[in-house]
Amino acid sequence: MASLLRFLGLGAPAPRAEGDTAAVRRIAEKLEALEPGTARYVAAFAYVLARVASADLEVSEAEVDEMARVVEVMAQLPPDVAELVVQIARTQAKVLGSTENYVVTREFKRISTPEQRADLLRCLFRIAGADDHISAEESAEIFVIGEELGFGRNEVNAVRLEFREKLSELKKRGA
Secondary structure (H helix, E strand, C coil), X not given: CHHHHHHCCCCCCCCCCCCCCHHHHHHHHCCCCCCHHHHHHHHHHHHHHHHHHCCCCCCCHHHHHHHHHHHHHHHCCCHHHXXXXXXXXXXXXXXXXXXXXXXXXXXXXXXXXXXXXXXXXXXXHHHHCCCCCECHHHHHHHHHHHHHCCCXXXXXXXXXXXXXXXXXXXXXXXX
């Protein structure tokens, strides 16, 4: 694989596409079989999922498994490739998070349709709730991402209500 050769210093670096970020490029390199624009889309999508999963500083196995399922289905990837994409996205979000979070989300907004952004928003709640618990930190991060994607608070709240049984603040009140 060409990206492995580049890692070993034996190949030229991939050309940088407009709006690309380091995190998106690293994931996209692993998706070389896909059209470059599709690979960037999948990379950004996976990165934003990882951003939410790690918002509370704990990424459960249920969250990782759900991220892999979502990426596999959304990108029509083999399970092992989807798992690799998720692992790379998690590492990139952890290492580059404070630097690239907004940039990657802005790139996703630029390359996606309104319907794809709405799908991502719903997936963010699915990932956060995969362990049957959406923490206040995860919920807050989803609101930030929703705003970065161009959604208003009411739009994010409408999706959030679909997952109310998993919201930690409602569980505490017994609602």
